[in-house]
Amino acid sequence: MSELLRDLLAANATHADEYRDRFDDVQESQAPDAVTICCSDSRVLQDQIWGNEEPGRLFTCGNIGNRVVQRTAAGTAVSGDVLYPxxxxGTELAIVVGHTGCGAVTATYDDLTDGLDEPAGIEHCIGLLKDTLAPGVAALPTDVGRASAINRLVEYNVDRQVEFLRESDDVPDDVAVVGVVYDFQDVYSERRGEVQVINVDGETDVPALREANPEIKDRISRLWTY
Structure with missing residues (x-):
């Protein structure tokens, strides 16, 4: 057995001790307050970014590129793991969580601009992003460097995932859909790990968002208006 696995099991034992009584109310059912769709990047601490330590509070989905879509025999649909809660x-809040320096967005950008040769599984995931991001790549300013281009496309991808959820007949109108970017690269501020709100129910204009949400106006920011 590897030393790493032993260390992980020891950490889990501590977790089990700390959470012994925290599952009492959710052992038989769940009613999470929100569903979050995060990138599965190892730097995105999916529950901890919200300070969540409460089982049953968040229904957390993760995949590369924080995608809300999947391909089915009937066509493209909202992913079942997102739609389930x-x-x-009865979950009425969906949060799409992009992040700075996203590898999936980078790979999609590279595939659209230069082409990539990836294993079939990765190619499939990138394929779910290519059509979505292609217009964003075409619209990028010509005077931005590679890193800045990627982080603008991170916002563009979050916007498109929010848009897909809002336009789907499977998602009720009373479900609020919010898009955010998790920043650990000092792109939006020097508070590494801080979430920036960039989209609320399809609204992306920063002054309008700040006026409509004054209580969080210091957490609303964007890099790009396109």
């Missing part, structure tokens, strides 16, 4: 547990 909305359909079956």
């Amino acid at each position: 909305i359909e079956h547990t």
